[in-house]
Amino acid sequence: MSEWHIGVIGGSGLAGGVGLENAQEIAVESPFGEPSSAVTTGTLAGVRVTFLPRHGIGHAIPPASVNFRANIDVLKRCGVTDVIALSAIGSLRADMAPGQMVVVNQFLDRTVSRPASFFGPGLVAHVSLADPVCPRLSEGLADAVAAEGAVVHRGGTYVAIEGPQFSTRAESLLYRKWGGDVIGMTAMPEARLAREAELPYALLGMVTDYDAWRTHEAGVEAGDVLAVMQANAALAGQVLRRFLASLPETRPASPIDRALDHAIMTAKAQRDPMLVAKLGAVAGRVLG
Numbered sequence: 001m002s003e004w005h006i007g008v009i010g011g012s013g014l015a016g017g018v019g020l021e022n023a024q025e026i027a028v029e030s031p032f033g034e035p036s037s038a039v040t041t042g043t044l045a046g047v048r049v050t051f052l053p054r055h056g057i058g059h060a061i062p063p064a065s066v067n068f069r070a071n072i073d074v075l076k077r078c079g080v081t082d083v084i085a086l087s088a089i090g091s092l093r094a095d096m097a098p099g100q101m102v103v104v105n106q107f108l109d110r111t112v113s114r115p116a117s118f119f120g121p122g123l124v125a126h127v128s129l130a131d132p133v134c135p136r137l138s139e140g141l142a143d144a145v146a147a148e149g150a151v152v153h154r155g156g157t158y159v160a161i162e163g164p165q166f167s168t169r170a171e172s173l174l175y176r177k178w179g180g181d182v183i184g185m186t187a188m189p190e191a192r193l194a195r196e197a198e199l200p201y202a203l204l205g206m207v208t209d210y211d212a213w214r215t216h217e218a219g220v221e222a223g224d225v226l227a228v229m230q231a232n233a234a235l236a237g238q239v240l241r242r243f244l245a246s247l248p249e250t251r252p253a254s255p256i257d258r259a260l261d262h263a264i265m266t267a268k269a270q271r272d273p274m275l276v277a278k279l280g281a282v283a284g285r286v287l288g
């Protein structure tokens with residue numbers, strides 16, 4: 001068995017899992033509350049994989065109610081070393097067409113109501129988010145998509161909206177002016193929290209629609225998104241399997257494994273012991 005342990009967060013249309021071998025369902029508790037569901041852990045292409053459906057079983061959890069902290073905490077507790085997030089995304093560009101894949105590398109965060117950090121009063125930390133995704137996971141995923149014969153865009157800026165409504169045409173046009181390439185409702189604060197938990201994170205987005213900026217066309221409907229996702233779910237599984245098969249046996253260290261090295265500001269004597277205890281999985285490496 002390789003040293004990698006990949007956490008896979010499955011988005012819309014992907015709650016059914018990724019076909020793990022020797023799969024076992026485990027309900028893992030988190031001090032941050034209820035995760036979206038129990039995790040399923042098993043192997044794929046000889047690599048340990050732990051799967052979590054972002055919106056819960058049967059897509060019962062809307063984007064703003066996903067407990068992103070609990071989800072990331074639970075993956076960390078399971079011993080995951082790296083996270084691959086799979087998402088349905090709208091396109092803000094003519095050349096990113098439905099059915100194509102985008103390996104996202106930047107974010108514009110417009111979410112407003114979600115706890116976006118594991119840290120807080122009594123334990124202050126500031127991680128760097130300049131480069132919010134892991135380059136080696138991203139490159140490996142993009143190579144796997146290309147090897148499957150699908151169109152892949154290597155990089156793209158994801159606008160994270162609060163939802164649950166899709167955007168107005170004016171918002172969609174504004175996000176294009178801001179430099180947004182794709183749009184979704186879930187990658188933030190997921191990516192922020194993965195970084196705080198020192199988990200390298202990559203986001204494979206499957207383009208399902210053109211959002212609302214093409215003013216001569218009808219706006220996006222959830223049914224359209226799900227139809228494209230259903231058509232692409234098998235491809236997502238094949239890409240994942242190929243990506244896992246491409247991983248070397250040994251996992252070289254990543255700088256993201258040590259994202260908290262210089263992040264914690266609060267003096268030892270001033271730290272809130274309750275919060276320190278809660279952060280055992282996420283930040284135990286640096287909290288001692």
Ligand SMILES: CSC[C@H]1O[C@H](OP(=O)(O)O)[C@H](O)[C@@H]1O
Nearest residue numbers: 011012063087088184185186225
């Ligand atoms: C079903 S359309 C909107 C829904 O799809 C995306 O979810 P995910 O990122 O989990 O695949 C989008 O962000 C919305 O939550």
Ligand SMILES: Nc1ncnc2[nH]cnc12
Nearest residue numbers: 088089090183184185211
């Ligand atoms: N156009 C869109 N806006 C927000 N989230 C989405 N998920 C898929 N398509 C989307």
